[in-house]
Amino acid sequence: MAKLDKDSLGNTFFIAIFLCLVCSIIVSGLAVALKPIQKLNKELDQKKNILRAAGLLASNATESADGKSIEQLFAEFTVRAVNLETGEYVDGVDLQAYDPIKAAGDAAQSISLSSDEDIATLRRRENVSLVYIKTNGAGVEKLVIPVRGYGLWGTLYGYLALDGDLSTISGLGFYSHKETPGLGGEVDNPKWKQRWQGVRLYDDLGDPSVRLVKQRSPSASTAASYEVDALSGATFTTRGVENLVNFWSGELGFGPYIQKLKINGVAQG
Numbered sequence: 001m002a003k004l005d006k007d008s009l010g011n012t013f014f015i016a017i018f019l020c021l022v023c024s025i026i027v028s029g030l031a032v033a034l035k036p037i038q039k040l041n042k043e044l045d046q047k048k049n050i051l052r053a054a055g056l057l058a059s060n061a062t063e064s065a066d067g068k069s070i071e072q073l074f075a076e077f078t079v080r081a082v083n084l085e086t087g088e089y090v091d092g093v094d095l096q097a098y099d100p101i102k103a104a105g106d107a108a109q110s111i112s113l114s115s116d117e118d119i120a121t122l123r124r125r126e127n128v129s130l131v132y133i134k135t136n137g138a139g140v141e142k143l144v145i146p147v148r149g150y151g152l153w154g155t156l157y158g159y160l161a162l163d164g165d166l167s168t169i170s171g172l173g174f175y176s177h178k179e180t181p182g183l184g185g186e187v188d189n190p191k192w193k194q195r196w197q198g199v200r201l202y203d204d205l206g207d208p209s210v211r212l213v214k215q216r217s218p219s220a221s222t223a224a225s226y227e228v229d230a231l232s233g234a235t236f237t238t239r240g241v242e243n244l245v246n247f248w249s250g251e252l253g254f255g256p257y258i259q260k261l262k263i264n265g266v267a268q269g
């Protein structure tokens with residue numbers, strides 16, 4: 001019987017191809033097996049970000065001060081799909097699977113924004129987005145809306161939370177951005193984020209009026225109630241954040257929905 005030449009070219013190729021096949025099967029198998037876990041982690045992360053923006057979960061905490069888990073806290077919210085143009089709820093949307101950001105990239109599910117309209121540099125805006133509402137006996141306690149807009153280096157993605165009066169900001173937090181740590185990256189600084197709490201979002205005419213300023217107006221003035229400190233050395237990020245907050249709370253964002261919610265309450269949006 002002919003003896004196998006281990007060092008032959010054919011044998012080397014065979015071993016290399018065999019190893020490649022085994023490795024690719026292991027990697028693909030792991031990718032498929034871990035997909036559900038990745039999906040769960042992504043969902044958990046999204047819930048954390050929504051709860052943090054609403055001020056119901058401290059940054060880095062995994063449960064509330066009174067011991068409620070993320071799942072328990074999030075279960076107190078109702079998720080609804082909203083038609084941004086009409087401000088009305090949309091039924092029949094798979095809320096788990098629907099991705100507003102993906103929809104914004106699809107011409108059939110979004111509108112193109114003119115340069116005058118596009119203050120947050122989005123190019124397109126989805127027709128349908130999601131809202132997260134927490135109610136109590138008296139009505140809305142918190143409303144959380146997804147927001148995004150361009151900073152200096154890229155798009156900032158986050159959530160804006162409003163108090164039950166639907167005019168006062170409860171919190172703002174970003175879960176993804178490309179701004180420079182120490183400059184625009186200070187959007188993640190808990191001290192700066194705290195400054196959003198209690199800021200007025202709409203003026204008396206119902207127009208979004210948040211301003212990020214280097215110098216605050218006198219504290220007793222009306223102007224001061226719409227102001228948040230600008231990020232020092234990060235004028236572009238600051239402008240981007242101001243624009244994205246005002247865009248998403250405005251006429252082309254969730255403005256029509258929020259107005260309807262103020263008048264009709266949660267049931268009718």
Ligand SMILES: Cc1cc2nc3c(=O)[nH]c(=O)nc-3n(C[C@H](O)[C@H](O)[C@H](O)COP(=O)(O)O)c2cc1C
Pocket residue numbers: 152153178179180181183184185231232233234235236237238
């Ligand atoms: C390496 C580097 C990174 C920067 N990152 C940011 C940033 O994340 N956000 C921002 O607004 N400006 C950033 N800047 C600064 C801007 O280029 C610009 O100078 C600044 O926004 C002006 O802010 P000021 O008017 O408050 O000084 C960066 C500059 C450099 C050199």
